[in-house]
Amino acid sequence: MIEIINVTKRYAGRSVVDGLSLTIPTGGFCVLLGSSGCGKSTTLKMINRLIATDSGTVRIAGEDVNSMPAEVLRRRIGYAIQAIGLFPHWTVDDNIATVPRLLKWQQARIRDRVTELLELFRLDPVIYRSKYPHQLSGGEQQRVGVARALAADPELLLMDEPFAAVDPITRDALQAELARIHGATNKTIVFVTHDVEEALRLATQIAIMHEGRIAQLGQPLEILENPASDFVCDFVSGQGLGLRLLSVRKVADRLRAGETAEGEPVPVETSLREALSEMITRRTNRLPVQGPDGRDLGAITLTDFVR
């Protein structure tokens, strides 16, 4: 659990982060969402002390982050940034091994861990281990960057707009991968972005930030359905609140249990947005729905979207 308690940061007399408090439960995926200059990145960097707080407390698992040397703290926390920052003179292997080496792990253990991470990110260790960063595509570099952040199996992962600089298709794949890895490892993740779609897709908890404060904190659906202020409403539903709601809600929310329909079934955890897209491409107003185990659960119809 991460507790940020009444934290303030000022630059030249102006508060960038202003008395902010936020609690992130263990295993949560908290997205700090906001436009540039809202203080989201500063908040993130105060967790691993890349930026010092002016006042307030940050605790990780009950421990004040100031109670230990900054380097010791940072080696316990994974850190991935937009610019990736792979070390260009080191191989993929060396890059991923950075923190385990700092922690003086045994050679064999480091090697196994690098292999495991490369496989987790679907990069063949035989091919990728000895490559240099400049030999990788942007998406591969960002995968290695996130693998490096996870190398020492940190309890907490901080990610500062990690996918902002990659192309939309790669971003989509990386988001899916991150969601999969979050599900598989149950790490606590704090993720900074200005991309509403990205936040809705990944977060279990979204903190919308505005002028150094949290404008609203809640689950994605909660924020879309009950925006706390006009600012939040404008920010999250900029282009089409309805379509945003469709991407957050699942087929499961609108399922007609036991009914049947023609054609290839869609999985029950599909978003309503994808289901609608399916109907349009198949020129039908009714789709069969299937559970994760392949069992038929029922159907969904076009009218269910507006129910």
Added chain:
Amino acid sequence: MSVAIHNQVLFALVIVGGVAVVASGFVSLAPNRLMSGNAIPLWEAGGSSASIAVAVLGAILLAACFAVPSQAACYAALVSAGLLLMVVFAAAGQSSSSLMAGAKPAARVSLGPAFWILAACAILAMTDALQRLAAGIGARVLVVISIASGIGLLAAGGAFDALSIVREYRTHRQVFVNALVRHMMLVGISVAGAVAIGFPLGVAVVRRPRLQGPVFTILNILQTIPSIALFGLLIVPLSALVAAVPWLATLGIGGIGVTPAIIALVLYALLPAVRNTSAGLAGVDRAAIDAGRGMGLNRRQIFWQLELPLALPVLLAGLRIVTVQAVGLAVVAALIGAGGLGTFVFDGLGQYAVDLVLLGALPAILLALVADFVIQIVSALLRQRFAP
């Protein structure tokens, strides 16, 4: 069928070399070392075999200009230019001995414009061919070693003994060795000093940008002082210092000699040393450093594991500039009694003995080239190690 010149560089070199051979003397014969001699063209001085060899190799190189670009054409150009260089050196040796055979002992044979231009064109043609072949550092080293050992073998066989510059060397042999050692010492100490002061200063400038303005202003001003003036300017304060603290004189410190020379050389080397250090460190990818900090590398680890290796190519380029510059400037240091190869240059100028000037200047040039080459090799090896 149209004919196209595919290699303009080589074509220009062949034309320049050809004109030089036809229009200027290959060697010159003078009655003694102080008088200027009569120019003798290649075909008279070197005999028919050397002339034919030069003509044939020249023709091959000319043909290579028109050949469709290929590896084979580049290799042909490389090999024939190398052979041409050997032939030019051998012809110089052979013509000097045949000319001296029929002359009085005081007579001197000096190398003429055709020799220098032809040798320079051959070397440039080889450089061009290596460039086109995208030759690695290993291949370059191999070429340099084979050329150097070829000329070395000719020299060891006494081929150049009749040349005036070699006779000057014979006369001054002991002095020459001392001067060469002194020259290398001046360069070595001043480069070490410049690195010892310039590197930390460069790091400081990057860490504290406020220092940047004043530091570079001072170093730029130093750089604009003419070297002779700087050597002269140091005489007064150093003499005063020794007068005030006499025991310094027992250490060999004085207004003239090695001390002011080294101080001046260090001052000149500081600008490139500081500039390259700060440029190298400032050029390191910020993101890598941010990521390193975020992952828990401490300041020392960031400096030694990230900043230094990533800045190394620029740092070594700085070392190259500093060394080559110091080799050249150390020649002037002879004026204030610091010794070194400059001694021959200024003695030669005083006596109007051109070959004595060359005895100082040529080794200085060679020294600079060797230093440059060695640092290039080190640089290439490190680049392989830290391939970005």
